[in-house]
Amino acid sequence: MSERSATARPASAAATVPPFAVISGAQVQQAIQGREASIVDLVEATYRLHGEGDSVNPPSYFLRFPDRPASRIIALPASLGGQTRVDGLKWISSFPANVPAGIPRASAVLILNDHDTGYPFACLESSIISATRTAASAALAADRLSRGRPRPTRVGFLGTGLIARYIHTFLAATGWAFEQTGVHDLAADSAAGFRTYLEQSNATGPVTVHDSAEALIRSSDLVVFATTAGRPHVSDASWFDHHPLVLHISLRDLAPEIILDAVNIVDDIEHCLQADTSPHLAEQRTGSRAFLAGTLDDVLAGRVRVPTDRTVVFSPFGLGVLDLAVGKYVHDEVSRSGHLHVIDDFFHELRRHG
Numbered sequence: 001m002s003e004r005s006a007t008a009r010p011a012s013a014a015a016t017v018p019p020f021a022v023i024s025g026a027q028v029q030q031a032i033q034g035r036e037a038s039i040v041d042l043v044e045a046t047y048r049l050h051g052e053g054d055s056v057n058p059p060s061y062f063l064r065f066p067d068r069p070a071s072r073i074i075a076l077p078a079s080l081g082g083q084t085r086v087d088g089l090k091w092i093s094s095f096p097a098n099v100p101a102g103i104p105r106a107s108a109v110l111i112l113n114d115h116d117t118g119y120p121f122a123c124l125e126s127s128i129i130s131a132t133r134t135a136a137s138a139a140l141a142a143d144r145l146s147r148g149r150p151r152p153t154r155v156g157f158l159g160t161g162l163i164a165r166y167i168h169t170f171l172a173a174t175g176w177a178f179e180q181t182g183v184h185d186l187a188a189d190s191a192a193g194f195r196t197y198l199e200q201s202n203a204t205g206p207v208t209v210h211d212s213a214e215a216l217i218r219s220s221d222l223v224v225f226a227t228t229a230g231r232p233h234v235s236d237a238s239w240f241d242h243h244p245l246v247l248h249i250s251l252r253d254l255a256p257e258i259i260l261d262a263v264n265i266v267d268d269i270e271h272c273l274q275a276d277t278s279p280h281l282a283e284q285r286t287g288s289r290a291f292l293a294g295t296l297d298d299v300l301a302g303r304v305r306v307p308t309d310r311t312v313v314f315s316p317f318g319l320g321v322l323d324l325a326v327g328k329y330v331h332d333e334v335s336r337s338g339h340l341h342v343i344d345d346f347f348h349e350l351r352r353h354g
Contacts (some may be wrong), residue, residue: 018114018121020346023334025125031333032132036139036173039326043136044300046080046325047267051297054081055321057268062275070230071095078320087113090126090323096228099187104162105228106130110327119347122331126323127162129330133322135166137267138247139174141314142222144299145265146245149308156182156220158213159227160194163249167224168198180205184216214239221245225253232278237261240311248278248315256282263293263307267316279315
């Protein structure tokens with residue numbers, strides 16, 4: 001294994017096999033840390049590219065296990081145009097039983113493929129990339145969906161794992177400050193740990209651990225769902241009478257009646273209305289998609305305006321093109337630093353006739 005910078009092949013040059021690099025989680029984190037605002041801008045640009053049709057984002061494939069029904073591994077293939085011009089695949093597993101065993105629920109790798117030859121040129125640790133693109137999407141949505149209405153000052157987190165931590169980091173890094181922060185998790189030790197993290201990160205205002213989802217929702221005007229729920233567990237629409245902005249990141253927390261009573265924004269309609277997400281259940285109940293106001297790109301482009309007197313729910317299925325955008329950003333940052341770990345001779349049989 002060697003370390004060297006990768007250089008782009010000129011468009012006029014003959015096709016060559018790109019070097020293959022492995023980028024560790026430590027390198028990913030180093031490339032991202034302190035650049036949160038830039039990554040939010042990158043995610044916004046990627047949403048716009050996707051909205052313009054300059055991407056390919058087929059349905060995710062779910063690998064499920066009869067003997068482990070709570071677990072799954074998801075394949076997210078995608079292709080992104082624009083200046084990025086990269087194809088690839090995220091392969092991410094979710095094994096909730098890992099948490100009580102003391103290891104993270106999710107693990108992932110991201111493969112980046114060269115636009116011109118199709119050869120994979122990098123394998124990146126991707127749980128951090130996945131958390132980063134999710135948090136950047138959440139921060140972008142929080143900002144754009146709160147314009148024209150009172151900016152939330154009380155945030156509540158339902159679910160207190162890695163995703164919640166990254167969302168808080170991205171909110172703080174993009175200028176959000178809260179008068180109070182609420183926390184709720186079915187696991188008391190996780191809620192306590194997240195509270196400690198928030199206090200050590202100098203979260204503004206007091207941090208309160210709530211003993212119920214209802215108490216947290218009623219006391220928050222920005223509600224972040226980042227749980228591992230497999231089916232809806234919040235069904236009382238009266239909890240939302242104060243019309244909060246809801247970042248429904250975990251997708252399956254809200255019963256159809258909550259969805260149908262709200263203004264709903266998604267990242268991609270076809271992707272979000274599958275796999276028994278809460279919006280998918282609402283579609284199954286009504287036989288219609290009329291409850292969807294539009295996509296986040298519609299909001300960014302001004303095609304959809306968010307009312308001030310309704311609960312607003314953002315439900316992002318999570319697009320593979322966002323992983324590609326962030327992954328290519330990380331690859332290029334590591335390459336520029338001169339610390340790209342290239343595996344020499346990874347591709348061996350390169351002569352057609354030996």
